Amino acid sequence: MNYYGMTKDDLNNQFNNVKKKYAQLAKEKLSLDMSRGKPCAEQLDIALPLLDILNSSFKSPKGADYRNYGLMDGIPEMKAIFAELLEIEKEKVFVGGGSSLNLMYDMITRAYCFGILGNTAWCKLPKIKFLCPVPGYDRHFAVCELFGIDMISIPMNEQGPNMDLVEEYVKDPAVKGIWCVPRFSNPDGVVYSDEVVDRLVSMKTAAPDFRIFWDNAYCIHELYPDAQKLKNIFKAAELAGNADRVYMFASTSKITFGGAGISMVALSEKNLAATIKLAGIQTINYDKLNQFAHAIFLKSAENVRHIMQQHANIIRPKFELVDRILSEAFADCANISWSKPKGGYFITLKVPEGMAKKIIELCKKVGLVLTPAGSTHPLKQDDSDSIIRIAPTFPNITELEEASNVLVCCMSYAILEKLTA
Ligand SMILES: Cc1ncc(COP(=O)(O)O)c(C=O)c1O
Numbered sequence: 001m002n003y004y005g006m007t008k009d010d011l012n013n014q015f016n017n018v019k020k021k022y023a024q025l026a027k028e029k030l031s032l033d034m035s036r037g038k039p040c041a042e043q044l045d046i047a048l049p050l051l052d053i054l055n056s057s058f059k060s061p062k063g064a065d066y067r068n069y070g071l072m073d074g075i076p077e078m079k080a081i082f083a084e085l086l087e088i089e090k091e092k093v094f095v096g097g098g099s100s101l102n103l104m105y106d107m108i109t110r111a112y113c114f115g116i117l118g119n120t121a122w123c124k125l126p127k128i129k130f131l132c133p134v135p136g137y138d139r140h141f142a143v144c145e146l147f148g149i150d151m152i153s154i155p156m157n158e159q160g161p162n163m164d165l166v167e168e169y170v171k172d173p174a175v176k177g178i179w180c181v182p183r184f185s186n187p188d189g190v191v192y193s194d195e196v197v198d199r200l201v202s203m204k205t206a207a208p209d210f211r212i213f214w215d216n217a218y219c220i221h222e223l224y225p226d227a228q229k230l231k232n233i234f235k236a237a238e239l240a241g242n243a244d245r246v247y248m249f250a251s252t253s254k255i256t257f258g259g260a261g262i263s264m265v266a267l268s269e270k271n272l273a274a275t276i277k278l279a280g281i282q283t284i285n286y287d288k289l290n291q292f293a294h295a296i297f298l299k300s301a302e303n304v305r306h307i308m309q310q311h312a313n314i315i316r317p318k319f320e321l322v323d324r325i326l327s328e329a330f331a332d333c334a335n336i337s338w339s340k341p342k343g344g345y346f347i348t349l350k351v352p353e354g355m356a357k358k359i360i361e362l363c364k365k366v367g368l369v370l371t372p373a374g375s376t377h378p379l380k381q382d383d384s385d386s387i388i389r390i391a392p393t394f395p396n397i398t399e400l401e402e403a404s405n406v407l408v409c410c411m412s413y414a415i416l417e418k419l420t421a
Pocket residue numbers: 037098099100101102137181186215217250251252253258259263
């Protein structure tokens with residue numbers, strides 16, 4: 001419904017109708033959640049056989065006993081699967097525990113406490129800054145906030161972060177890194193263009209220890225087969241002579257089990273050696289039995305792609321449902337838009353400026369939880385107050401339909417309240 005071209009009387013009538021609908025929703029005592037990008041139970045069931053797969057087996061094909069200490073950087077079977085999926089050499093892969101966010105945090109901690117490849121530890125420098133493409137992933141920003149790292153917002157466009165700005169900011173030696181979710185970005189669903197990848201790896205940075213935190217969380221998480229591919233950043237970085245600049249992260253959190261899968265970081269030879277040295281003091285090794293169970297279950301990159309199709313078949317209809325309900329309500333509204341991602345876990349909804357907080361509050365009051373307003377921005381400050389992140393994967397289809405209708409009602413409420421004031 002395009003409320004913006006209506007007469008005052010029509011607006012008042014519409015608002016009265018919407019208020020009635022909202023009052024009705026309040027009575028229904030709903031409990032709906034579109035706040036976090038979690039796999040739903042049906043998706044988790046795909047990997048259920050993994051729980052029984054070891055069946056007392058613990059020996060690698062080469063005879064190593066995975067029950068015991070050792071293999072700090074992971075078992076070769078998991079390295080091989082990640083390497084094939086990400087099209088990188090298995091020698092680059094460091095396999096971790098159940099969360100890639102944990103590996104990101106550790107890489108920041110090591111840079112902060114001990115410095116990167118002989119450079120000054122970040123904690124000894126007066127100021128550290130990170131480039132943060134926005135909208136972005138709230139937990140990246142939370143890590144920066146915790147370490148007192150200044151965050152510089154870089155607007156995202158359809159190709160990735162605004163590279164003119166990035167190239168300008170990296171002339172400052174205090175700028176030490178950039179967060180990137182390069183394929184199906186959280187929350188926009190953008191896939192970085194080849195040009196953006198090339199510019200990121202070839203730009204001149206004042207900081208010799210500048211690092212690209214390439215969080216490839218959704219690297220193979222396509223909803224449609226024609227989804228855009230991502231240029232191989234390691235090959236591009238090697239060509240540009242800057243292979244040390246890239247830290248590439250991924251995990252099976254949205255392939256097998258959320259937070260109980262297997263994570264990895266891919267690193268250049270020098271970065272990997274330095275990481276193994278420090279990680280080897282931090283811990284003895286990660287859980288190799290879970291890595292082994294995953295390797296047996298996942299089998300091969302080809303089989304993982306097959307598993308991802310099963311995931312896509314479950315969640316694609318959810319994305320399409322939200323899109324349909326928003327389209328029915330607001331297709332002709334120029335100042336309301338939303339992303340139609342070809343993969344990943346989120347839809348970004350852009351509402352008229354100054355209304356995101358109000359809409360999220362209205363939803364909360366009638367039992368629909370959305371990601372808090374501002375979460376997609378550093379320090380939770382979305383100055384335009386217009387971005388709402390929708391996570392459609394977790395609720396079942398019936399709940400999602402209800403939740404989307406609640407959202408539409410609350411959007412209409414906020415807009416009409418303003419227009420009739
Ligand atoms: C961009 C991004 N990175 C990382 C994660 C978390 O990954 P993991 O479960 O491997 O810690 C998420 C989860 O939502 C995410 O959206």
